[in-house]
Structures are given as structure tokens and as C-alpha cells.
Amino acid sequence: MRLYIIADMEGATGVVHRDDLMEDGGHHWQRARGWLTGDVNAAIAGAVSRGVTEVVVSEGHAHMRNLILDELDPRASLVRGPARWENRPLCQASALDPDFDLAFFIAFHSRAGTPGGLLSHTWAGAIVHSLHLNGQEVGETAINAAICADQGIPVALVTGADDVCREAGADLPWVETAAVKTALGFDIASCLPPGATGARIREAAARATERATRERLPLFSLRPGAGCTARLSVHRRQMADKMSLVPGLERTDEREMTARAETASEALSAVWRGVAAAFHEQPGWLR
Numbered sequence: 001m002r003l004y005i006i007a008d009m010e011g012a013t014g015v016v017h018r019d020d021l022m023e024d025g026g027h028h029w030q031r032a033r034g035w036l037t038g039d040v041n042a043a044i045a046g047a048v049s050r051g052v053t054e055v056v057v058s059e060g061h062a063h064m065r066n067l068i069l070d071e072l073d074p075r076a077s078l079v080r081g082p083a084r085w086e087n088r089p090l091c092q093a094s095a096l097d098p099d100f101d102l103a104f105f106i107a108f109h110s111r112a113g114t115p116g117g118l119l120s121h122t123w124a125g126a127i128v129h130s131l132h133l134n135g136q137e138v139g140e141t142a143i144n145a146a147i148c149a150d151q152g153i154p155v156a157l158v159t160g161a162d163d164v165c166r167e168a169g170a171d172l173p174w175v176e177t178a179a180v181k182t183a184l185g186f187d188i189a190s191c192l193p194p195g196a197t198g199a200r201i202r203e204a205a206a207r208a209t210e211r212a213t214r215e216r217l218p219l220f221s222l223r224p225g226a227g228c229t230a231r232l233s234v235h236r237r238q239m240a241d242k243m244s245l246v247p248g249l250e251r252t253d254e255r256e257m258t259a260r261a262e263t264a265s266e267a268l269s270a271v272w273r274g275v276a277a278a279f280h281e282q283p284g285w286l287r
Contacts, residue, residue, distance in 0.1 A: 001051050001052045001053055001054075001101045001102070001209070001212075001213065002052070002053070002054045002055075002056075002099060002100045002101050003044075003047050003052045003054065003055045003056070003100065003101070003102055003103070003104065003209070004055075004056050004058070004096060004100040004102070004103045004104075004148070004153065005040065005043060005044070005055060005056070005057045005058065005076075005103070005104045005105075005106055006057075006058050006060045006092050006093060006103070006104075006105050006106070006108075006144055007036065007039075007040050007057055007058070007059060007060055007061070007066075007067060007106045007107055008060045008061045008092070008105070008106070008107045008108050008109060008140065008160075009021055009032065009036050009060075009061035009062070009066055009107050010061070010107065010108070010109035010118070010119040010160070011106075011107040011108045011109045011118075011159060011160025011161055011164055011180070012032060012035050012036040012039050012106075012107035012160075012180070013035040013036075013038065013039055013180045013181070013191065013192070013193075013194050013197040013198075014031075014032065014035045014181070014191050014193075014194070015032050015035065015036070015107070015119075016118065016119070016181075016187055016188060016189050016191065017187050018187075020032040021061070021062065021119075022062060022284075023063070023284070033066050033067065033068050034068060034071070035194060036066060036067060036107055037067050037068045037071050037072060038194050038197075038198055039106055039107055039159060039180065039197065039198070039201055040057060040067060040072065040073075040076075040106050040107075041071075041072065041073045041198075042197070042198040042199075042201035042202040042205065043104050043106050043157065043159070043201050043202070043205040044057075044073040044075060044076050044205075045073065045202050045205070046201065046202040046203060046204065046205025046206040046207075046208075046209065047104070047205045047206070047208075047209045048075055049202075049206050049209075050205075050206050050209035050210045050213065051209065051213055052209055055073070055075055055076035055077070056076065056077050056078075056079065056095055056100075057072070057076050057077070057078050057079065058079040058092060058093060058094045058095060058096070059078065059079060059080045059081075059092075060091075060092030060093075060140075061107075061285075062083070062284075062285035063082055063083065063284055063285040063286075063287070064080055064081060064082060064083050064088070064285070065080050065081070065082075067080070079094045079095045081094075082285065082286060082287050083276070083285050083286050084276065084286050084287070085269075085272060085273040085276045085277075089269045089272070089273070090147055090265060090268065090269055090272070091123065091143075091268075091272045092140065092144055093144055093147045093148070096147070096148070096151055096153070097151065098151045098152050098153070100151070100153045101153070101212065102153065102154055102155070102156045102208070102209065102212045102217065103144075103145075103148045103153050103154070103155045103156065104155075104156060104157040104158075104159075104205065104208070105140075105141060105144060105145075105155060105157070105158045105159070105168075106157075106159050106201075107159060107160055108140060108141055108158055108159065108160040108164050108168075109121070109139075109140070109160055109161070109163075109164050110139060110160075110161070110163040110164045110167050110183075111131075111137065111138065111139020111140070111141075111142075111167060112125065112128055112129060112130055112131075112139065113129075113130060114139075114163055114167070116163070116183060116184075116185060116186075117163045117164075117183060117186070118161045118163055118164075118181070118183035118184075118185070118186065118187070118188075118189050119186065119187065120139075120163070120186065122138075122139050122140060122143075123140065123143075123272065123275055124275050124279075126235075126279070127234055127235065127239055127275050127278050127279070128232065128233075128234065128235075128275060129233040129234055129235050129255070130232075130233045131143070131230065131231070131232050131233075131271065132230070132231045133146060133222055133223075133228060133229070133230055133264060133267070133268075134222045134223040134224070134225040134228060134229055135223055135225075135229075135231075136222070136223050138171070139164075139167060141155075141158055141164065141167055141168050141171055141172070142171045142172075142220060143268060145171065145172055145220035146220050146222065146228075146264035146265070146268065147264060147265050147268060148219075148220070149219040149220045149221070149264070150263050150264055150265045152219065153219075154174075154212065154216075154217035154218060154219055155172055155175055155217075155220065156175060156176060156208035156209065156211065156212050156217060157175065157176045157177070157178070157204055157205055157208040158172070158175055158176075158177050158178075159177065159178040159179075159180060159201055159204070160179070160180065161179060161180070161181045161182065161183045161189055162179040162181070162182050162183060163183045165177035165178070165179045171220065172218075172220060174217055174218055175208075176204045176205075176207050176208035176211070177204065178197075178200045178201045178203075178204035178205075179200075180192055180197040180200065180201070181197075222264060227260065227261055227262045227263070227267075228260070228261055228262070228263055228264045228266070228267040228268075229258060229259070229260050229267065230258065230259045230260075230261075230264070230267035230268055230270070230271045231252070231256060231257075231258050232256065232257045232258070232259075232271050232274065232275070233253075233255055233256050234255050234256075234257070234278065235255070236255065237254050237255055239255070239278040240254065240255050240256065240257055240278075242274075242277050242278045243257045243274035243275075243277060243278050244257075245277065246270065246273050246274040246277050247270070247273075248261070248266075248269075248270030248273070249270055249271070249273075249274045257271070257274055259271050259274075
């Protein structure tokens with residue numbers, strides 16, 4: 001059984017602040033890298049205990065070089081490298097193929113605009129106001145679930161703060177969740193220590209894998225429509241100006257860009273290319 005993991009960072013054990021998330025946070029980021037790696041290892045351990053034989057982990061946060069490779073469970077391989085559209089046309093979902101049996105989303109966060117959400121945003125908080133697929137507002141959980149669904153891969157587990165667990169339960173009602181902290185505001189949360197969260201994630205991963213072996217899990221399904229329409233709202237008109245030059249994107253309002261395609265993956269790839277193009281200067285995580 002093959003497992004595909006996307007590892008973000010905002011939803012990792014203990015992470016609550018920008019200093020935990022970016023390299024210039026120094027000591028805070030270094031500690032948070034260890035917490036994130038521990039969460040991923042706990043998920044791998046739980047899955048392997050129930051029959052998973054191969055694990056691929058795709059880095060999904062900022063410059064996508066956050067996990068500590070030296071400390072990663074040796075039963076996994078790691079996809080790491082910058083978030084440029086040219087080498088990551090599906091953003092967080094790299095090295096994905098239809099031969100995977102299930103997917104886990106580890107250390108995820110709630111979508112942009114979530115009331116009281118912890119570190120809430122969608123893809124790039126500086127750019128994205130909201131993103132809709134066939135009229136349904138989505139965050140990174142549903143975005144990546146749609147990409148996995150195009151390959152026939154069900155999502156079995158989502159971990160993060162309690163707010164993203166609720167979002168995952170609404171978008172993917174069958175999914176197992178593991179809450180490692182309770183959101184109290186945008187950059188404040190009641191956090192469990194690694195000793196507690198590791199056990200919680202490991203047990204949830206074991207349950208998720210066992211269920212996936214026992215029954216055919218559903219795939220994330222878009223609202224009915226012809227193919228997929230991805231509608232992106234950005235914060236400022238100037239951002240849409242830059243995105244208007246991106247192939248596959250149509251400007252449908254002053255601050256709105258739309259991509260239409262046969263699959264969610266194709267539409268989302270065009271939108272992600274536009275998001276990357278919208279920055280005045282490429283941030284460090286695109287390089």
C-alpha cells in the first residue's frame with residue numbers, strides 16, 4: 001500500500017506565529033521544523049503499523065524545505081524544493097501519481113477568511129482573498145483533495161488545529177482528523193506538547209489506514225458543472241493586472257480571475273501560476 005503525504009506547517013504541533021514559519025524566525029523556525037517533522041513521523045508510524053509499505057512526503061510550506069531530512073522516518077522519501085510554478089505546477093502536490101492508495105494532509109491550516117482561524121489563508125495570504133471551485137469556497141484541504149481525486153486517490157487523514165479539522169470534516173465527511181491545538185485567534189492557540197500530539201496523530205493515522213484497507217474511501221467531488229471552474233479573488237486590482245498575462249486565466253472582474261478546464265488540476269495549476277506571477281518581487285519561498 002502506497003501513502004502520499006503533503007506536509008504544510010501552520011498546523012504543526014506548537015506553531016502559532018510567523019516566527020515559527022519562516023527561516024528568518026531563527027530559533028523559533030528551527031524548533032518548529034522539529035515539531036513538524038515529529039508530526040509527519042507520527043503519521044508515517046501509524047500508517048506503517050497498518051500495512052503501508054511505501055511513503056512519499058511532499059513539502060508544502062513556503063520555500064518547501066522545512067522538514068529535517070536527517071530526522072525523517074527512513075521508510076519515507078521526501079520531495080523538497082522551491083514553490084515556483086515551473087517546477088511545482090500543482091503547488092503542494094508534487095510527485096503525485098495514480099498508483100498511490102491514499103493521502104494524508106499533515107499540519108494543514110484553515111482557509112482564508114475563517115472566523116477566528118489560526119494562521120488562516122489560502123496558498124498565499126498576501127495575494128488570495130478567496131478561491132472557489134465550481135462555486136464552492138475552498139482552502140488548501142479541498143484544493144489538494146481535488147487534485148488527489150483527479151488521480152483517483154482518497155484523502156484519509158487531516159491534522160492541524162481544531163479549525164482546519166472542522167473544515168476538513170465539512171469538505172471530506174469521511175476523513176479522520178487529529179487536532180494538535182485549539183485556535184484562539186489568528187496567532188494564538190492552546191497547544192498540546194509533542195508527547196501528546198505524536199500519540200494522537202499516530203492513532204488517527206492507524207485508524208485512517210485501516211479503514212482505507214477495509215473499504216473504498218470516497219473521492220472529493222466538485223459541485224456539478226461542466227469540468228472545473230476556478231474563480232480567484234485577489235486583494236488588489238494591481239495583482240489581477242499581472243495575472244491577466246498568464247495563459248489560461250481570464251479576468252472576470254476588477255479583482256477576479258477565472259480558469260476553466262476539464263479537470264480541477266488543470267484549472268488550479270493555471271490559478272497557481274497566476275498567484276506566483278502576482279508578486280511584485282518573488283518572495284524567498286518561490287526561489
